[in-house]
Amino acid sequence: MSAGPRPVSPGSLIALPPVFWLGIFFVVPFLFVLMISLATPQIGRPPYVLGFSLDSYAAIFGDAKYLDALLNSLRLASLTTLLTLILGFPMAYVMARAAPGPRAVMLLLVFIPFWTASLLRIYAWMALLQEGGIVNRVLIMLGVIDRPLTLLYTTGSILVGMVYAYLPFMVLPLFAVLSRLDWRLLDAASDLGARPPVTFLRITLPLAAPGILAGSLLVFVPALGEFVVPELLGGQSGLMIGKLIWYEFFNSNDWPRAAALSVSFVVVILSLPLLGQLRGRRPEAGA
Amino acid sequence: MSRRYAWPALVLACVGFAFLYVPLFTLVAYSFNESQRVTMWTRFSTRWYAALAGSQELIDATLMSVKIATLSATMAVIVGTAAAIALARYKRFRGRGLLMLAVTVPLATPEVLIGFSLLLLFVGLGIERGVLTVVIAHTTLGIAYVTVVVQARLASFDRSLEEAAADLGGRPLAVFKLVTLPLLMPGLVAGWLLTFVLSLDDLVLANFVNGPGTSTLPMVVFGRVRTGLSPEVNALAAIFIAFVTVTLAVVLLLERSNTAHAAAQD
Numbered sequence: 001m002s003a004g005p006r007p008v009s010p011g012s013l014i015a016l017p018p019v020f021w022l023g024i025f026f027v028v029p030f031l032f033v034l035m036i037s038l039a040t041p042q043i044g045r046p047p048y049v050l051g052f053s054l055d056s057y058a059a060i061f062g063d064a065k066y067l068d069a070l071l072n073s074l075r076l077a078s079l080t081t082l083l084t085l086i087l088g089f090p091m092a093y094v095m096a097r098a099a100p101g102p103r104a105v106m107l108l109l110v111f112i113p114f115w116t117a118s119l120l121r122i123y124a125w126m127a128l129l130q131e132g133g134i135v136n137r138v139l140i141m142l143g144v145i146d147r148p149l150t151l152l153y154t155t156g157s158i159l160v161g162m163v164y165a166y167l168p169f170m171v172l173p174l175f176a177v178l179s180r181l182d183w184r185l186l187d188a189a190s191d192l193g194a195r196p197p198v199t200f201l202r203i204t205l206p207l208a209a210p211g212i213l214a215g216s217l218l219v220f221v222p223a224l225g226e227f228v229v230p231e232l233l234g235g236q237s238g239l240m241i242g243k244l245i246w247y248e249f250f251n252s253n254d255w256p257r258a259a260a261l262s263v264s265f266v267v268v269i270l271s272l273p274l275l276g277q278l279r280g281r282r283p284e285a286g287a
Numbered sequence: 288m289s290r291r292y293a294w295p296a297l298v299l300a301c302v303g304f305a306f307l308y309v310p311l312f313t314l315v316a317y318s319f320n321e322s323q324r325v326t327m328w329t330r331f332s333t334r335w336y337a338a339l340a341g342s343q344e345l346i347d348a349t350l351m352s353v354k355i356a357t358l359s360a361t362m363a364v365i366v367g368t369a370a371a372i373a374l375a376r377y378k379r380f381r382g383r384g385l386l387m388l389a390v391t392v393p394l395a396t397p398e399v400l401i402g403f404s405l406l407l408l409f410v411g412l413g414i415e416r417g418v419l420t421v422v423i424a425h426t427t428l429g430i431a432y433v434t435v436v437v438q439a440r441l442a443s444f445d446r447s448l449e450e451a452a453a454d455l456g457g458r459p460l461a462v463f464k465l466v467t468l469p470l471l472m473p474g475l476v477a478g479w480l481l482t483f484v485l486s487l488d489d490l491v492l493a494n495f496v497n498g499p500g501t502s503t504l505p506m507v508v509f510g511r512v513r514t515g516l517s518p519e520v521n522a523l524a525a526i527f528i529a530f531v532t533v534t535l536a537v538v539l540l541l542e543r544s545n546t547a548h549a550a551a552q553d
Contacts, residue, residue, distance in 0.1 A: 010377065011373050011376070011377025011378075011379075011380030011383065012373075012377075012380040012381050012382055014369050014372055014373040014377070015369070015370065015373035015374075015377075015380065015382055015383070015386045017365075017366055017369050017370075018366050018367070018369050018370035018373070018386060018389070018390065018430060018434075019370075019382055019385060019386050019389060021366050021426075021427070021430065022386075022389035022390065022393075022427065022430065023389070025405065025408070025423055025424075025426075025427045026389060026392070026393060026401070026427055027389070028408060029401075029404030029405050029407060029408040030404050032404060032407040032408050032411050033400075033403065033404045033407055035407075035411075036407050036411075046410055087299070087302070087303045087306065088303065090295075090296045090297075090298075090299035090300040090302075090303060091299075091300045091303040091304065093296050093300070094296055094297060094300040095300075104539055104543065106304075107539075108535055108536065108539055109304055109307070109308075110307070111535050112311075112528065112531055112532055112535060113307045113308070113311065115480075115484045115531045115535065116311070116524075116527055116528050116531050117484075117487060117488035117505065117524075117527060118488055119488060119490055119505050119508055119509060119512075120314065120508070120520070120523070120524040120527060120528075121310060121311070121314075123314075123508075123512050123516075123520060123524070124310035124311065124313060124314045124524070125310055126512070126516060127313065127314075127317065127516055127521075128309075128310055128313060130516075134313055164306070164307075164310065167303070167306075167307060168307075171303075217395050218394060218395065221395040221396065221397065222395065222396070222397050222398070224397060225396075225397020225398070225399050225400060226397065227397075227398070227399050227491055228490055228491065228509075231513070232512065232513070242397055242399045245399050245400075245403060246399060246491075249403060249495075250494075255407075258403060259403075259407070262399075262400055262403055262404070265397075265400065266400065
């Protein structure tokens with residue numbers, strides 16, 4: 001590179017508005033959260049006094065319910081990601097291999113729930129899982145059970161709601177990647193004598209990996225902090241971090257504690273890939 | 288080319304689609320139920336739709352939500368397209384890494400965090416909460432989605448059209464306005480619609496950064512639903528689903544006729 005002042009690339013100029021906006025409205029707020037997490041709560045407006053106090057953090061680390069909520073959130077988010085993957089992969093696969101006509105229809109079918117307010121869709125499950133709701137009625141009709149099961153307000157109902165809400169977020173990235181696949185690779189593999197399961201494991205799956213990764217990211221992290229599903233479908237059971245932060249803020253009006261919880265939550269999220277890297281550390285040839 | 292799906296894939300896919308649609312069907316079905324209870328079907332009735340139309344609270348909330356959604360979508364498209372262009376067209380510039388991070392992280396951040404942090408910002412800076420703050424929140428999230436969509440659109444572009452226009456003497460701004468922008472339009476529209484729907488649906492962000500007297504539709508629905516079932520919500524849901532279905536079907540048909548038209552011209 002020659003010496004002298006570098007001219008400002010037009011890229012930098014165009015990037016300025018978005019960087020500016022996201023800097024102010026996304027990055028800076030997190031600094032505020034950090035600041036408030038060190039404040040002390042008070043009655044009044046605003047309900048905190050700035051300062052440097054680790055009381056909120058001490059309260060969080062000292063109370064088991066926060067750790068329970070975190071572990072529960074991790075568990076539910078992982079299960080949600082896994083289930084959406086299992087349910088969504090066949091959908092994306094069939095869509096990707098379909099002829100343009102059926103494929104467009106299937107895309108439409110995936111998009112309709114995606115664009116229908118998730119609040120309404122979760123509400124639908126409230127009705128379905130009720131004691132007198134359809135699921136119970138069908139089960140009784142089929143003779144599977146005698147009396148209605150308590151399906152609502154359980155961990156199971158939260159899981160169903162989460163999978164339902166996040167399924168399109170897994171299907172669409174998977175579809176985006178799978179639709180670019182060169183299907184002749186599969187034909188070649190079977191020509192070489194590979195049976196379908198082997199082809200799937202050794203060719204389709206690795207090639208679909210970027211889509212799986214993208215979908216998992218779009219599902220796992222937001223699911224960790226999900227509020228609406230556990231609130232409407234979980235009731236008292238299934239305390240999750242999102243719900244806790246909400247309660248600390250709206251119900252207890254303890255902003256510093258909500259902030260400290262948020263900071264801890266962010267730290268956990270950020271350390272997850274690091275944990276993944278530590279576990280996956282092994283010599284790779286030509287990675 | 289033969290299209291063989293192993294039958295397990297087809298069956299599982301059908302299960303997936305059925306899973307997506309059964310709740311939607313029940314929503315619509317029960318919106319026409321005379322009885323208030325979900326547990327039994329009495330007879331066909333449109334009383335809940337009438338109740339919906341008569342509910343001032345719901346109407347005001349809907350108008351409020353539509354207003355906020357329109358503003359947010361428009362802002363998000365403007366800012367997000369800038370980000371997408373910067374990322375797709377300029378491979379090295381100062382701040383590129385930062386921009387990439389800034390537009391992807393919101394997609395993977397729980398809304399509770401975004402909402403809470405924005406609220407602290409507004410309170411800390413003394414910004415009064417109301418329509419403006421909700422628009423800011425929705426725009427911030429929308430930018431991430433718009434950038435992804437427009438970037439994808441830019442990547443699938445044929446740059447030779449722009450180069451041809453430039454060769455014919457067009458200055459960069461003119462080339463952008465007359466060639467790039469029209470070709471980008473489907474992506475811009477998609478991004479706009481995406482943000483619009485996101486904003487219309489959002490409960491968490493709105494709850495955190497909203498001000499008194501500006502209730503959005505999700506806030507009102509949530510308030511009603513929290514305590515139990517409410518058939519007007521079913522009616523609302525049915526209308527919503529119908530609207531989304533019709534819009535998407537129209538978009539789909541337009542897109543198909545567009546590509547058919549373009550193909551016919553070759």
